Amino acid sequence: MSGTFLGMPRRAVPGNRPGAPRDFPTAAEAAGRNTTLLENLRHATHTIRDKRARAVAELSDWPELRAAGAAIKDEVLLRLDDHLERLEEAVTAAGGTVHWAADADEANRIVTELVHATGETEAIKVKSMATQEIGLNEALAGAGITAYETDLAELIVQLGDDLPSHILVPAIHRNRAEIRDIFRERMGEWGRAAPGDLTDRPAELAEAARLHLREKFLRARVGISGANFMVAETGTMVVVESEGNGRMCLTLPETLISVVGIEKVVPTWRDLEVFLQLLPRSSTAERMNPYTTMWTGTTEGDGPREFHLVLLDNGRTDVLADTVGRQALRCIRCSACLNVCPVYERAGGHAYGSAYPGPIGAILTPQLRGVGSELDASLPYASSLCGACYEVCPVAIDIPRVLVHLRERVVEGGEVTVRGSRVRLRPARGHAAERAVMRAARWALDHPGVVRAGQRAAGRTRRLHPRRLPGPGAAWTASRDLPEVPAESFRRWWRRTREAGAGGGTASGDGQREDRS
Amino acid sequence: MAERMRVGLFITCVNDTLYPDTGRAVVTLLERLGVEVGFPEAQSCCGQPQFNTGYRSETEPLVRRYAEAFAGYDHIVTPSGSCAAMVRDHHPGFAVPGAADAARRTLELTEFLVDVLGVTDVGAYYPHTVTYHPTCHGLRALGLGDRPRRLLERVRGLELVELPGAEECCGFGGTFAVKNAAVSTSMGRDKARAVVSTGASAVCTVDNSCLMHIGGVLRRAGSPVRPVHLAEILASTGESAGATGHGTGTRGAIR
Numbered sequence: 001m002s003g004t005f006l007g008m009p010r011r012a013v014p015g016n017r018p019g020a021p022r023d024f025p026t027a028a029e030a031a032g033r034n035t036t037l038l039e040n041l042r043h044a045t046h047t048i049r050d051k052r053a054r055a056v057a058e059l060s061d062w063p064e065l066r067a068a069g070a071a072i073k074d075e076v077l078l079r080l081d082d083h084l085e086r087l088e089e090a091v092t093a094a095g096g097t098v099h100w101a102a103d104a105d106e107a108n109r110i111v112t113e114l115v116h117a118t119g120e121t122e123a124i125k126v127k128s129m130a131t132q133e134i135g136l137n138e139a140l141a142g143a144g145i146t147a148y149e150t151d152l153a154e155l156i157v158q159l160g161d162d163l164p165s166h167i168l169v170p171a172i173h174r175n176r177a178e179i180r181d182i183f184r185e186r187m188g189e190w191g192r193a194a195p196g197d198l199t200d201r202p203a204e205l206a207e208a209a210r211l212h213l214r215e216k217f218l219r220a221r222v223g224i225s226g227a228n229f230m231v232a233e234t235g236t237m238v239v240v241e242s243e244g245n246g247r248m249c250l251t252l253p254e255t256l257i258s259v260v261g262i263e264k265v266v267p268t269w270r271d272l273e274v275f276l277q278l279l280p281r282s283s284t285a286e287r288m289n290p291y292t293t294m295w296t297g298t299t300e301g302d303g304p305r306e307f308h309l310v311l312l313d314n315g316r317t318d319v320l321a322d323t324v325g326r327q328a329l330r331c332i333r334c335s336a337c338l339n340v341c342p343v344y345e346r347a348g349g350h351a352y353g354s355a356y357p358g359p360i361g362a363i364l365t366p367q368l369r370g371v372g373s374e375l376d377a378s379l380p381y382a383s384s385l386c387g388a389c390y391e392v393c394p395v396a397i398d399i400p401r402v403l404v405h406l407r408e409r410v411v412e413g414g415e416v417t418v419r420g421s422r423v424r425l426r427p428a429r430g431h432a433a434e435r436a437v438m439r440a441a442r443w444a445l446d447h448p449g450v451v452r453a454g455q456r457a458a459g460r461t462r463r464l465h466p467r468r469l470p471g472p473g474a475a476w477t478a479s480r481d482l483p484e485v486p487a488e489s490f491r492r493w494w495r496r497t498r499e500a501g502a503g504g505g506t507a508s509g510d511g512q513r514e515d516r517s
Numbered sequence: 518m519a520e521r522m523r524v525g526l527f528i529t530c531v532n533d534t535l536y537p538d539t540g541r542a543v544v545t546l547l548e549r550l551g552v553e554v555g556f557p558e559a560q561s562c563c564g565q566p567q568f569n570t571g572y573r574s575e576t577e578p579l580v581r582r583y584a585e586a587f588a589g590y591d592h593i594v595t596p597s598g599s600c601a602a603m604v605r606d607h608h609p610g611f612a613v614p615g616a617a618d619a620a621r622r623t624l625e626l627t628e629f630l631v632d633v634l635g636v637t638d639v640g641a642y643y644p645h646t647v648t649y650h651p652t653c654h655g656l657r658a659l660g661l662g663d664r665p666r667r668l669l670e671r672v673r674g675l676e677l678v679e680l681p682g683a684e685e686c687c688g689f690g691g692t693f694a695v696k697n698a699a700v701s702t703s704m705g706r707d708k709a710r711a712v713v714s715t716g717a718s719a720v721c722t723v724d725n726s727c728l729m730h731i732g733g734v735l736r737r738a739g740s741p742v743r744p745v746h747l748a749e750i751l752a753s754t755g756e757s758a759g760a761t762g763h764g765t766g767t768r769g770a771i772r
Contacts, residue, residue, distance in 0.1 A: 480733030
């Protein structure tokens with residue numbers, strides 16, 4: 001049965017795999033009509049949000065840990081080149097091979113060549129954000145290599161020909177019944193089929209996945225992973241997980257290839273200690289994650305005989321050049337910001353159109369990919385700036401501040417770094433009308449006489465104001481009533497009642513008359 | 518001491534234009550507490566709509582105007598959590614003379630009452646069941662903590678009822694409300710549902726822009742729950758207690 005599908009296991013399912021959305025508001029609105037999706041998301045995010053709050057509240061020194069986490073990451077980013085060279089030396093000395101990839105294409109090419117060199121056409125994968133970011137599975141498939149996702153949720157996503165919608169829980173948008181259907185219909189195409197009488201009981205679903213994956217673990221000769229941390233002083237890779245499937249991939253194959261973003265380096269083991277407290281409580285609300293796998297190069301007779309580390313830039317050094325935006329590189333991918341975000345909860349992860357959904361995605365994607373597309377330019381606006389994400393972030397990324405900073409980039413343009421060169425961005429198109437309104441509003445607000453005249457005119461015509469607005473205002477009045485304009489502004493009331501003498505007399509008449517009429 | 522300090526009222530453009538009752542309530546309340554209130558007419562908007570939408574260059578003239586208008590006041594008091602947060606958190610980032618200094622002197626109303634005047638019982642009477650929504654800027658940006666609650670708890674006749682999911686955003690978010698209208702409305706409806714579930718006759722915040730959103734959703738749904746700014750509750754005494762809140766027909770009326 002294991003030989004049923006060795007090539008590219010892709011059955012066309014039209015309309016199933018979500019395509020790239022046009023822009024965030026359109027995708028979010030569409031998601032809002034899917035009541036099953038919203039119910040799945042609401043239940044899952046609220047459950048984990050509450051658990052995280054309890055797990056964090058157990059530590060009295062959480063604010064200090066958080067500050068330490070932010071400080072360590074900032075220090076790493078300031079001397080990233082030094083730390084990476086130290087890491088490379090240590091990994092090499094321990095028997096590993098380090099590769100440097102400037103972008104996604106280069107990383108995909110390196111991994112493809114490494115797999116080809118083993119003579120294998122299959123690889124098993126540890127859940128990894130970096131490989132999602134670069135589209136590694138698709139690149140490998142194009143080269144005749146099948147990558148099997150082994151994280152339970154990533155497996156559900158892969159079998160469903162779907163995209164992940166959450167950093168930690170990629171299949172958060174699926175409920176048990178949907179997962180049962182995916183397992184029943186698709187598992188057989190990828191390997192061991194699910195039992196025909198599979199129910200949606202979690203234990204049964206887990207057992208079906210266990211049996212399906214077990215044969216992959218035992219057969220595979222190549223493993224592909226990311227890493228949560230890389231310790232520069234010893235060249236040690238760290239993967240934290242909950243299932244143990246990651247450890248299978250990291251220990252059983254003969255060749256292990258890890259694709260890791262360059263910002264994942266920490267200088268020492270002492271630094272790592274801080275993050276091993278911050279990450280599990282923030283992500284899964286656990287005091288300690290069940291599996292922490294650490295490896296240093298290769299060890300004779302123990303684990304993979306070959307280890308390759310692919311250090312991925314893919315826009316990160318450009319982000320580093322932005323003094324406000326660079327704090328996004330502190331991110332340890334815990335997903336606490338997603339779980340607490342009221343916008344994510346109502347839009348779902350696919351609306352963000354990248355591997356990184358939610359608040360962190362809204363600041364990371366427009367920096368890694370730029371704000372050139374309509375979708376990427378809409379991401380910084382995918383927030384009410386409520387600040388809940390900043391509050392829960394274990395490395396204190398001021399997400400609202402970066403969002404506003406990126407909004408400035410969208411509407412005002414300015415200098416950015418693209419592939420190492422300073423480039424002057426022009427303001428994004430499609431904001432001309434808004435810009436005119438903002439400019440006019442600023443001009444009026446900077447001329448209080450104009451404001452007064454406008455307020456008087458609005459007050460006098462208030463009985464005529466429509467209940468439904470045309471144009472952009474319709475976006476408000478379609479679902480919400482408008483406030484009534486008062487007959488008299490505060491300013492006029494103050495003049496009339498407080499500034500007796502100077503101007504008070506002339507200001508009083510109309511307002512009073514109108515109000516008494 | 519109250520007589521000698523110079524207190525300037527920053528009314529905010531939203532309150533000035535749409536919610537003058539709130540401004541009048543602040544004046545009534547502060548004067549009742551013996552504070553002499555000044556209103557520099559050169560004041561305008563804090564620049565939050567421009568700034569939060571990305572129009573930094575359009576914000577700068579308004580930051581300058583704020584610093585100049587309020588030069589010379591010991592305290593600048595405003596009945597808006599989000600405007601106070603805009604001034605305090607973002608004005609100092611502009612290269613405008615006096616902006617950082619003005620930001621330091623800026624206080625949201627409940628901060629001024631509790632921290633500067635040292636009062637929590639302001640002598641108010643408001644015989645209604647009220648639920649309190651701690652707005653995002655009040656809660657997370659300014660860190661108002663329990664100040665609004667302590668003030669409300671001392672209002673005679675007022676029954677304060679807990680709002681489920683209180684710390685969740687109402688979905689207003691300035692231009693977010695129209696740029697992402699679907700998500701904003703969904704958040705507003707959930708907030709309105711939570712408000713109605715409390716059985717309160719009024720929902721109160723420290724920010725009229727949030728109330729405009731929550732109130733707009735409530736009214737569209739035909740709910741009788743009144744949105745009312747905290748200042749209007751605190752200003753209420755026996756005579757005026759029944760006549761505050763958005764949509765009660767008192768707006769624009771002259772006291």
